[in-house]
Structures are given as C-alpha cells and as structure tokens.
Amino acid sequence: MALSGGLLAETASLPEVPYPDGFRRWAHVASAVVAKKMGEANAEAEKEKAAAPHGLIHNLYANDLALEGYRTGHFPEGAVLIADWFILEETRGGLKQGPRKSVDVMVRDARRTETGGWAFENFDQNSRTQRNVGANAVTSCFKCHQFAGPEREFVFSTLRP
Amino acid sequence: MALSGGLLAETASLPEVPYPDGFRRWAHVASAVVAKKMGEANAEAEKEKAAAPHGLIHNLYANDLALEGYRTGHFPEGAVLIADWFILEETRGGLKQGPRKSVDVMVRDARRTETGGWAFENFDQNSRTQRNVGANAVTSCFKCHQFAGPEREFVFSTLRP
Numbered sequence: 379m380a381l382s383g384g385l386l387a388e389t390a391s392l393p394e395v396p397y398p399d400g401f402r403r404w405a406h407v408a409s410a411v412v413a414k415k416m417g418e419a420n421a422e423a424e425k426e427k428a429a430a431p432h433g434l435i436h437n438l439y440a441n442d443l444a445l446e447g448y449r450t451g452h453f454p455e456g457a458v459l460i461a462d463w464f465i466l467e468e469t470r471g472g473l474k475q476g477p478r479k480s481v482d483v484m485v486r487d488a489r490r491t492e493t494g495g496w497a498f499e500n501f502d503q504n505s506r507t508q509r510n511v512g513a514n515a516v517t518s519c520f521k522c523h524q525f526a527g528p529e530r531e532f533v534f535s536t537l538r539p
Numbered sequence: 540m541a542l543s544g545g546l547l548a549e550t551a552s553l554p555e556v557p558y559p560d561g562f563r564r565w566a567h568v569a570s571a572v573v574a575k576k577m578g579e580a581n582a583e584a585e586k587e588k589a590a591a592p593h594g595l596i597h598n599l600y601a602n603d604l605a606l607e608g609y610r611t612g613h614f615p616e617g618a619v620l621i622a623d624w625f626i627l628e629e630t631r632g633g634l635k636q637g638p639r640k641s642v643d644v645m646v647r648d649a650r651r652t653e654t655g656g657w658a659f660e661n662f663d664q665n666s667r668t669q670r671n672v673g674a675n676a677v678t679s680c681f682k683c684h685q686f687a688g689p690e691r692e693f694v695f696s697t698l699r700p
Contacts, residue, residue: 402700406567409598412633437570472573472594475699538636539563
C-alpha cells in the first residue's frame, strides 16, 4: 500500500499527456475491428455495445520516433502511438467509419514505471481537452497493454509493410 | 461500336499505371470493412467470400495532390488515391488485417475520358507487376466508380479530419 501510494503520488506530479497535434498526417500503421472496446461483460460494456451495434474500428498512427521503435524493437523517449477509434456504421455492402469515439495516446516516457514506461491518455470524441484516463492509466490502459509483454515493450501492433 | 472501339484503341496506347511507390507513408484518408470486394452474386464472388469469410478491410491513402482534391473538390492531374486491401482475420475480440489482397490505384489522368478522367489499376497481393485491371478499367473499376458521380469527380471517399 505504501509503495503503491508512493507511485501514484509520483505519477500525479508528472505533466499531462499533450493532445497529439497533427497525428492524422503521421504514418498509418494498421487498422482493426473490435466488437467492443473493453473485453469485460459488465454494464459499461453493455452500454458501449448498444451505442455501437456494428462494433468499432481503430486506425493506428505512429510518429517518426515510434516508427524507429517498430523498426529496431526499441521505442525511444518521445515515441507516440495513436489509436483513432470510430463507431462503425452500416453502408451499402459493408461498414464505414461513423462518429469518432476517442483518440488513444501512448507516449514513451521512462518515468512512468508503473505503466511499462509509457504515458497513456484518451481524448473523448473530437475533444482536445476532455480526458478519460488521467491518473487511471494502470487500470484503464496498462491492465491490457501489459499482456503485450516487456519483450515487445508493451506494444501490441506491428508495422504493416 | 465505332466510338467505343476508338476509345479502347486510344486507351490501349496510353502508358501503364505505375506502381505507387511509397504510398504506405502517404496520408491515411479512412478505412472501411466490406463483406466482399465485388457486389455481385456470381461464382467469382462466392470464391472470394470463401477465401475471406470475415470479409475485407481497405485502408485509403492519398498523395499530396489528392489531398488538394479532397480540400478543393477538384483533383488535379497526378492526384493518386490508393485502396490497400487486406483479408480480415479473427483475433481475440475482433478482426485484424491478414494477408494483403491487392493494392488498388486511381490516378487523375484527363486523357482517360471513358473512365471519368482517372486511370485505374489493381496490383495483386504484394506484387508490383501482377496487374488485374489492365485494359479492363471500364468494367473492372468505373462500372462502380461512376456512381460517385461527376460532381464528386467519381471519388466515393471524403477525407476524415
């Protein structure tokens, strides 16, 4: 408890993750479809599923430092990865990007020891100020990202050629 | 018949559409999911569906001239749009990009009057030389793209901010 409290206090003193200006022109890594964003069967997940009956799509983007990370296997400080999430909507013969759900940001930051050396944030819909993660990166983000493992530096994706 | 024959002869004398080197670093426009690539219920479509039971995803890219086209509504000569197609594969909780199916290329070229002022090509899987369209752009590509209409210069997509 004391250790955990100490880490949280330390994290709280770190600056907020800035909104990733211009990420829509960064390199596109890959896209993927998910039935719903969070894997758990709880009330929140049910609500999310009702709001996106066709599921979600995310487009991944990487800044130049993050591209170096994909190439070398080591993400340098300042590497930024984005997951740009949209609600899928039916269109003739398929599903297209509907409204934006959120912009997920991962920034390489060695100070964030309790989240694998990454800072995380989630900007709501098209907002640059409405933050859904804040001090909850351990439970909101790293709870899943830890499963990518330290040998992958907690990054799930690979760069599609 | 005489007119059609004349146009085909003219098209045949135009140079091939070059492979779009470096398009993976161009601006990403949007992504979309389709059950199968072609809309018709025929033997080819059935074969395609069997090869991609979870459907396909395409990632759209634009070169700088094409970005100008999205902004102004007028695509200048040399504007290039790419649809990078992948077979979707099941992954934990969703669908991810599997093998590449093809790279579709649209190049603004006013000489191509029978296909709305665009040249079309489709490069098979990861090949830069295996062409699936060739002289068949009218039936393989423009048969559908015409429905985007002249007021949209036969482009279906819009640039997602």
